[in-house]
Amino acid sequence: MTRPPRHAVRPPAPPHGAGRVRALAATASTAKYLSLVLASLVVLIPLVVVLFASLKTHSEYNSTGPLTPPENWFNFHNFATAWTAGDMLRGFGNTTVILVISLTGTVFIGTLAAYAISRFVFPFKRVILGLFLVAALVPGVTTQVATYQIVKSMGLVNTSWSAIVLFMGTDIVSIYIFIQFMQSIPQSLDQAAMIDGAGRFTIYRKVILPLMKPAIATVVIIKGIAIYNEFYIPFLYLRSPDLSVISTALFRFKGPYGAQWETIAACTMIVIVPTVVIFLLLQRFIYNGITAGATK
Amino acid sequence: MTSQSTAVRPAVEAGRARRKILHSPWFYVAPALILLITFTYVPVGNMIWYSFHKWDGLDVTMDPVGLDNYVRVFTDEQYWRVFLISLYYFVASFAQIAIALYFAVVLSFSVRFKNLFKGILFFPYLLNGVAVGFVFLYLFQPDGTLDSLLSAVGLGEHTKLWLGDPDIANISLAGTSVWRFTGLNFVLFLGAIQSIPGEIYEAAEIDGANRWHQFRHIIVPGIRRIISLSFILAISGSLSVFEIPFIMTGGANGTRTFVVQAYQTAFQFRQIGLASAMAVVLLLIVLLITWIQRRVLPDEEVTLS
Numbered sequence: 001m002t003r004p005p006r007h008a009v010r011p012p013a014p015p016h017g018a019g020r021v022r023a024l025a026a027t028a029s030t031a032k033y034l035s036l037v038l039a040s041l042v043v044l045i046p047l048v049v050v051l052f053a054s055l056k057t058h059s060e061y062n063s064t065g066p067l068t069p070p071e072n073w074f075n076f077h078n079f080a081t082a083w084t085a086g087d088m089l090r091g092f093g094n095t096t097v098i099l100v101i102s103l104t105g106t107v108f109i110g111t112l113a114a115y116a117i118s119r120f121v122f123p124f125k126r127v128i129l130g131l132f133l134v135a136a137l138v139p140g141v142t143t144q145v146a147t148y149q150i151v152k153s154m155g156l157v158n159t160s161w162s163a164i165v166l167f168m169g170t171d172i173v174s175i176y177i178f179i180q181f182m183q184s185i186p187q188s189l190d191q192a193a194m195i196d197g198a199g200r201f202t203i204y205r206k207v208i209l210p211l212m213k214p215a216i217a218t219v220v221i222i223k224g225i226a227i228y229n230e231f232y233i234p235f236l237y238l239r240s241p242d243l244s245v246i247s248t249a250l251f252r253f254k255g256p257y258g259a260q261w262e263t264i265a266a267c268t269m270i271v272i273v274p275t276v277v278i279f280l281l282l283q284r285f286i287y288n289g290i291t292a293g294a295t296k
Numbered sequence: 297m298t299s300q301s302t303a304v305r306p307a308v309e310a311g312r313a314r315r316k317i318l319h320s321p322w323f324y325v326a327p328a329l330i331l332l333i334t335f336t337y338v339p340v341g342n343m344i345w346y347s348f349h350k351w352d353g354l355d356v357t358m359d360p361v362g363l364d365n366y367v368r369v370f371t372d373e374q375y376w377r378v379f380l381i382s383l384y385y386f387v388a389s390f391a392q393i394a395i396a397l398y399f400a401v402v403l404s405f406s407v408r409f410k411n412l413f414k415g416i417l418f419f420p421y422l423l424n425g426v427a428v429g430f431v432f433l434y435l436f437q438p439d440g441t442l443d444s445l446l447s448a449v450g451l452g453e454h455t456k457l458w459l460g461d462p463d464i465a466n467i468s469l470a471g472t473s474v475w476r477f478t479g480l481n482f483v484l485f486l487g488a489i490q491s492i493p494g495e496i497y498e499a500a501e502i503d504g505a506n507r508w509h510q511f512r513h514i515i516v517p518g519i520r521r522i523i524s525l526s527f528i529l530a531i532s533g534s535l536s537v538f539e540i541p542f543i544m545t546g547g548a549n550g551t552r553t554f555v556v557q558a559y560q561t562a563f564q565f566r567q568i569g570l571a572s573a574m575a576v577v578l579l580l581i582v583l584l585i586t587w588i589q590r591r592v593l594p595d596e597e598v599t600l601s
Contacts, residue, residue, distance in 0.1 A: 032402055039399065040416045042475070046431050049441045053434065066434070066441045067448065113328035120321035128325060135336045137586050139536045141555050142575040145562040146339035146346060149353065169331030201318040229424045231539055236563070250426045251543065261434060268430045275422050283415060286422070290480065291487035 047272070053265035054078050061262045078266035082253075086267050087241070091249035094238075098160055098245060099227050102167035103220050106174055110219065111212055114178035115204050119190060136172040141232060151237060162237035163245075167227055174219040177292055181215035182208065218289040221282060228275070246271050340579070346572035353568040365573035375574065378554040381466060382534045385553075388470035389530035393523070395474070396481035401511055404489040414486070421479035429543030432472045433459070436544075462550040469551055472540050477533075481526055488519035528589050532582045554578055 053061060055070035057077065082088065116122075117129060147166070148157075156162040185208065193203045231247040238248060250271050253264045279286060317323050347365055349358035369375045403414055420428070435441040436458035443455040458468040492514065500510050516523075538555040541547055547556040554574065562571035 032407070036399070036402065036407070036413050039395075040413060043416050043420055045445070046435045046441060046475070050431050050434055065439075065444045067444050109327045109331065112324040116321040116324035120324070122321040125321075128329060131329075131332060131337070135332055137583060138336060138340065138579060139532055139582060141536050141538055142558075142578050142582075143336065143339040143343060145558065145568060145571045145575055146343035147335055148562075149342065149568075150334065150339060165331065166335060169335040172332075175328060199315060199318055204324070225422055229422075231425045231543075247424055247426045250424070250430070253430075254543075264430055265434065268427045271424050271427045275424070276419075279415070279419060279422055283411075287418070287483055287487070290421075290483055 050265045050268055053262050054269045056262050058260070058262060078262045079270065082263050082267035082270060085263070086249050086253060086270075087244065088246070088249060088267070088270055090242070091244050091246040094160065094243055095228060095245040098163050098167070099224060101160075102164045102227060103224060105164070105168040106171055106223055107216050107219065109168060110171070110174045110178045111182075111209060111216070112204070113175055114182050115208055118179055118182040119187070132172050132175060136176075144232065144236065148236060157237055158240050158243065160238070160243060163230075163233050166233055166237075167223075167230075171223065174223060177215055177219055178212065180292075181212060185211050217285060218292050221285055222289040225275075225278075225286070343572045343575055343579075346569050347576045349569045351568045352566040353562070354566070358569070361569065365570045366577070368570060369573050369577055375557065378552055378557045379535075381551065381553050382537070384466040384470040385473055385534035385537050386530065388474050389477075389534055392474045392478045393481055393526050393530065396478050397485055397523075400482050400485035400489055401515060404486060405507075418479035418483050420476050421483075423476070425476075425539040426543055428472065428476050429540060432468075432475070432540075433544050436468050459545055459551075460549060465545060465549045465551045469540050469544060472544070473537065476540070484522055484526070485519060488522040489515055492518040524589065528586060531585050535578055535581060 049066045052068070052070055053066065055073060055075050055078070056064065057071075057075060060071060117125060151157055151162050151166070156165065189207055189211075190203050193207050198206065229247065230245075231251070234243075234245045234248045235251065238244065241252075244252065250267055253267050346358070348360060348362060350361045350364070351358040399413075399417055403410055403417075407413065438455075438457065442458060443452075446452055446455055456464055459465050496514055497510060500514060505513070536555050537553045538559070541551045541553050542556050542559070545551045547553070547560065552560075555578075558571045558574045558578075561567050561574065
């Protein structure tokens with residue numbers, strides 16, 4: 001195998017500088033930080049300009065460019081308008097209800113199924129596992145046309161239950177995380193409890209469930225973020241304004257407020273801010289959860 | 297046991313029956329299985345059935361039309377054109393994977409403010425899709441952020457109708473998609489790189505390997521599995537793009553993707569049969585790609601994609 005030339009990928013050395021090697025290292029390091037700063041700007045500028053817009057008055061918005069910071073950093077007038085016009089309180093309320101019920105459901109349904117699959121010997125176990133696996137390959141958006149007819153026949157369209165059952169029922173990732181984690185809990189714990197006279201359900205509730213806390217936290221975080229951000233399902237099933245979640249409440253601004261960007265910007269910020277707070281508080285868990293959810 | 301004793305001691309019997317249920321694995325797996333079958337397998341079955349019919353979703357009768365819906369998906373330009381739109385997102389996902397890989401490698405070695413950069417690069421992935429749509433509508437609008445930035449650096453004559461010009465609109469939208477999803481690939485790659493034991497780098501450094509050698513011969517083979525998984529996700533992801541074009545352009549100016557088209561066919565034009573045929577085609581493509589990937593890399597165990 002031919003080796004690539006020693007400095008093939010490094011930028012050329014500047015004409016001046018102490019030692020050639022040190023100059024090369026310094027240039028590489030500068031290039032590295034430059035790329036990081038550039039990427040950070042690409043991520044942040046689109047968001048920061050929306051923040052600027054959300055704090056401007058209507059006339060200020062019309063007379064200044066997007067890159068100009070607002071005159072008054074404490075002008076929350078647009079936020080007040082957006083909050084009431086978008087009925088954001090209701091949006092957050094509905095999102096919270098759907099979030100809490102579907103997450104509780106997912107945790108119980110998922111851990112129960114994982115318990116059966118990892119602790120019982122029964123016919124068709126491999127078939128069931130296969131059914132979950134194949135379902136993971138079916139992109140949810142493709143089947144929505146047919147799923148809609150089923151949800152409609154159950155009379156759930158335009159009730160929060162449509163979103164709740166779909167969030168509880170279409171999730172294979174969490175069952176996998178639970179199975180993976182449960183396999184790391186030694187079977188001898190179950191057996192010890194069984195010798196003490198505990199039944200299967202008692203073992204699940206008193207032994208397994210408390211030990212599953214880290215996996216439950218992972219699922220709650222990654223699934224919670226996904227539900228908070230979900231647009232397609234609420235848009236399709238929760239048509240009534242009373243049922244809007246934050247995604248659909250925000251989307252409603254598109255029509256009537258099309259020309260009032262400062263209000264839309266404020267509402268966008270209202271939706272983004274909770275994500276920023278959660279991210280800053282739970283950074284480490286979010287990274288771990290995403291990695292576990294996607295690769296295991 | 298006689299029937300008399302059953303009547304005498306119903307409580308004990310009931311307790312026994314309850315315990316029996318709690319001992320059955322089916323009690324534990326049933327809720328998940330029922331939801332899985334109701335909301336995944338029954339819809340897939342129905343969808344295939346609908347795809348051979350002409351149906352508006354309301355009428356009690358469905359007219360069987362054989363393969364007509366499929367013929368239309370493949371012959372009517374309006375329907376097959378959406379596959380071409382996926383190519384924009386597919387190409388963009390290569391850029392996404394390359395950018396994510398570069399920053400994952402850079403940030404897995406010692407860098408100042410490592411966690412800050414990590415957080416900034418990952419953050420867009422957590423944002424609400426509608427919010428991202430609005431942020432980029434603002435960015436791309438005439439005299440918006442992008443135009444102002446270009447003027448500020450002296451490229452003022454390059455401003456365009458980023459979302460209004462059919463030649464560029466898809467590139468703008470695919471760019472938005474890169475902005476939104478690079479962070480996910482980045483964190484997955486970073487996690488995989490960190491699972492490579494540190495001693496391997498030390499050994500390589502003693503052998504005189506530079507960063508490029510380390511990347512080429514340690515990192516890339518070490519995270520091969522997650523890279524190949526990313527490509528699979530890129531293909532199925534670019535076929536099922538919905539939110540960004542739907543929110544930002546509503547599918548106008550030649551930006552209608554497969555799912556936007558299927559959504560409009562089903563829910564606006566009430567052609568459930570035709571929309572189902574589109575969905576079946578998409579599903580077959582995704583399954584085919586996954587199958588090919590498993591054949592090409594048989595030793596790679598991809599459990600989730």
